[in-house]
Amino acid sequence: MATIRLGDVSPNFTAQSTEGIINFHDWLGDGWGILFSHPADYTPVCTTELGTVAKYKAEFDKRNVKVVALSVDGLESHKGWINDINETQNTTVNFPIIADEDRKVSELYDMIHPNADDKLTVRSVFVIGPDKKVKLIITYPASTGRNFDELLRVIDSLQLTAYRKLATPANWKSGEDCVISPSVTNAEIPELFPKGYREIKPYLRMTPQPD
Incomplete structure (x- = not known):
């Protein structure tokens, strides 16, 4: 099996x-x-x-x-x-x-x-x-x-990240800031994420959830 x-x-x-x-x-x-x-x-x-x-x-x-x-x-x-x-x-x-x-x-x-x-x-x-x-x-x-609230939370994350170069941090809920994928360069961010971003570390960059 x-x-x-x-x-x-x-x-x-x-x-x-x-x-x-x-x-x-x-x-x-x-x-x-x-x-x-x-x-x-x-x-x-x-x-x-x-x-x-x-x-x-x-x-x-x-x-x-x-x-x-x-x-x-x-x-x-x-x-x-x-x-x-x-x-x-x-x-x-x-x-x-x-x-x-x-x-x-x-x-x-x-x-x-x-x-x-x-x-x-x-x-x-x-x-x-x-x-x-x-x-x-x-x-x-x-x-x-x-916990079906957790399943809804995971589905929100999966649906958000399926088509965007994003991940979601610990305890994330829909509407909160997201993590920009490491594969995205800083130069690409304005086009992909026009709401801007915060760089906490070069590998940890946050951006508001896209609409």
Whole structure:
């Protein structure tokens, strides 16, 4: 089984979901995507996570990001779990959940870690760009709920830096100053970053976030 690394093309697959059959690359279209996995249905931490994702849908839509969840349980189980999520989290699940009973997708994305559990998926997150390449991978333990504010922050950074010669510093949030890539010469800065810049060190130059 191949390990997926940053920059790899995300493996394509066709699978059953709570919103019908999904061909992953076709479903993503020309936008961004998040694929995230859950060990099983009716798990407490994941119930809170799926409820949170439903509440964040407008934020993901604003960034042209589609979200899809996955667990190794079947469609009927998913549908019952969605009822619980909607009830306990005071929301409506508004994204598909893949039924991966044959673990085909889990194996494809290396989500079964035998040292953690040889039957259930670990809690992985993959952010995928419009070029279908993997931009971010995070794997969480079962006991720690995911931080979706952090995922939005990372997507803001990825979308900003994908097309500009910029990086984002520690704890950066959208609207704050950015780091100019070392490949940019000082002579190129006025054209690329007309808002100007501060040179802290020759290798550390800050510029306001472009519009």
